[in-house]
Amino acid sequence: MQPPTPTPPTAQQPAMQPPVVSAAAPSPVGATMQALMRKPALTTVGLTLVVVFGAALVSAILLMTSLELLGQHNVPTSFGLFVVAIGFSLGGRLQATFSPETLGVGTYASVNAGLTVLPLGTLLAIAIGVFLLARKRAPVDESAAPLGAMALRAAVESAAVALVACLLTALGSYDPAGTGDVVVRASAGSSLLIIWVIVFAPLMLARAGTQLTSRVPARLRQVLRELGALAAVTGVVLGAVSLVVGVFAAFKNDASGATVLLPVLLGNLIVYALTLGTLGSITGSVSAVVLQELGLGDTPYLAGTVSARDIMGSWSILLYLAVVVVAIAGAARVGVRRQRLASADLGRTWQMPVAALVAGLLVLHLLAPVRVSGSLLGQQASASVGPAWWSSLTLAIFVLMVSALAEVLPTWLYANAISFLRLCAGARAVEYWVNGQAQPARQFVAPAQPYPYAAGVAQPAGPDPAVPPAGAVPPAPAPAAGDVPAGYVAQPYATSAPTAVYATPAPAPAYASSAPSMSAASAPVAMSANAAGVPALPAPQPMDPAARRRLKRVAGVVVACLVVIGAGAIAVHVLNSRRGPEQAVEAYLELIADGQAAAATAMVDPGVPNNQRLLLTDDVLGAATSRIQVVDVRVPSGADADLSGSDSVTVNATLSLDGKRLDVPITVKPGDKEYGLLNTWEVDTPLIREITLSSYSLNAVTVGGTEVSLETSEYDGASATQYVYFGIYDVGVGADVSDYLTADNTTLNVNDSSEGELRVEGTPTEALNTLVLDAVNAQASDCVTPPGNLDEVCPSPLQSTQLDSLEVSQEAAEVTVDGASFESGPVTFTTRDNPSDWNKDPDPEDWKYTLYGSIEWPDGGGEPTITVTGSSIYWY
Known part of the structure; x- marks a missing residue:
């Protein structure tokens, strides 16, 4: 490098005066x-x-x-x-x-x-x-x-x-x-x-x-420069992909508020996207004390790993494609920042992966993980989520592939797609690379100014030529040896943008006529290199026009086929994404929510006997006072949405029934593909519950307006077992007794926590109470009308022929009906014995008794038969 040429003083740059x-x-x-x-x-x-x-x-x-x-x-x-x-x-x-x-x-x-x-x-x-x-x-x-x-x-x-x-x-x-x-x-x-x-x-x-x-040693400086070039491409590509995917995922999962966090965690998303895109994994771990407090058993340590496919399903292909773009663009950018050689030098490929491994260990395993730690019951508890331990190795292998590709890709791109090469690497860097020169290191700041003097210390009497005048733009410092083109001379401070003085241009090299034209700013670089005696490498030759046309036609056909195949694959994927297990479950649940029991039964066969399907009808489900509402249906995180090779998947359905949240797991099995491409799914879990209806006093019960006959058992009254769709239904008694009885349990709530049995007993209506009361008081009248008083059902004090008088002084005012039996309230009878020699005028005597009996219901309905079968002393 030539020493800087001194510049004579100008009006803006006065001459130095001796310091005092x-x-x-x-x-x-x-x-x-x-x-x-x-x-x-x-x-x-x-x-x-x-x-x-x-x-x-x-x-x-x-x-x-x-x-x-x-x-x-x-x-x-x-x-x-x-x-x-x-x-x-x-x-x-x-x-x-x-x-x-x-x-x-x-x-x-x-x-x-x-x-x-x-x-x-x-x-x-x-x-x-x-x-x-x-x-x-x-x-x-x-x-x-x-x-x-x-x-x-x-x-x-x-x-x-x-x-x-x-x-x-x-x-x-x-x-x-x-x-x-x-x-x-x-x-x-x-x-x-x-x-x-x-x-x-x-x-x-x-x-x-x-x-x-x-x-920094020149070789290490070069490695850091290459790693920085790859990091820049990675940040741009994966940053854009992370934002797009993050926004899409947030809206898809009804968490649009998470999009606000994307700028804050963008760096984290890029790191995790790079980890998953380079075939690494995300791992999570939970310590034993946390598991024990959560009731998950005595497992000492829980850890699991997920890949891009586990998280994103088939959409992971987009992440892999983005990483391929990073590899191609990164290889172009890295390769241009290496000095162009006559042939590839694989000896330059191992340094960058080593540096990437060190950087990966720092970033992936120190900065990226999410950690939770603390003390619980005197024990240390911890949980963490972050890149798996081997992710830094897969990243280093990826960087090694990029580094090896960087030895050959720029040459091919220069000959066939120079615009893409300049887009990836920068036009200025491409021109340096074409001339076989290393890219000069980027200068970060103006030339250092002298450190300030203290008050009273020697001050320059006039402006120091080393200090820039106001408004001056400092030139970039000269690059280190080996990184600068021959003939480069650094200019001192100037009041305009820095420039560089080059040696007298040499004639253009012979290959200039066939190589792509250089910009005016870069042409002196090539000329100065030749003038300084640096051996000039021939520029990569573009393809023969005829060969280029053939290549374009072949590439066009290949691209067209790929586009057709890709469009078909995307169409099939889009269709299949709308025919997933969650869509099948949602369609089934919507039928139930709309009261279409017959269609739901046709879609998912309950697999129960026909005589137990009396309540699986449109009439019953349509008459429900409350039916389910579908809140959310989704495949659990980590499940394979395509179910390739899987026998079944469990879909989590979140429902609402009368304002109560229900979380119901539903099993879905893959069916035969339509046209060999489109997925079909079969819901394997019907949304029904087995309900046993029982009663001691009724022989039939209605649910949702449909009557269910109860079969009499020798020991436990009458009962019947039926299956019912989730919902809330009105419960009543049989039509033949509905004028005289009502059900004590009037609601049947069928959900995931139903007990499975509903006991229903008849509660008398006012009409039945009146019938029974009238029968009781009629029998009481018969018991005070001889010879009816001698009937066995009458109170024993009345069963005598030695009574001067007997009467009902107070009739029954109430009765208690319990199923097919009843008991009256107190009936007061007054009797007077016949006069005798030792009691000429007997006093009247009151007797309080209750009458009880049975109720018989005629077949086919009608008024029941009330029969008083006995009496007993009323104790009060």
């Missing part, structure tokens, strides 16, 4: 700390605070909005909850304290729990904002200094910002009930650590990016 030295210059650290106390540096710190808390404020608003939209109840707006949301956005950790009464664990010790979910989207936004701010403020906030002093200043600034964040998040807490039973706080320590790292790293990168990269 009045004292010894301070150390770089001292000067940097003094500069930190001045207004420009303090302004930078204040603006950094604004960036950090602005992003956290937006994140907190999104969190609370999502909770409001997703929650069953309104989320109260309070300062404590808002501060907790801000603290979670900054530190990604929540701590909760539960009272023993809340959990019902029967201990006097409080129970603590912690939730860790790093909001990578918010943290990434903070890092980018701090980087851009520091880069913009670098020329005015006196941050230029030797690397050690610059790092110390960045550490102090980061600590100040992190300390403010820590103090703020430590202030707030959220008590939902206001009783102290459950108190949620953000972790101040987590906020302190994470914000310090998130602020310090961008500050150093923005202010000392060139110095830092210059100290």
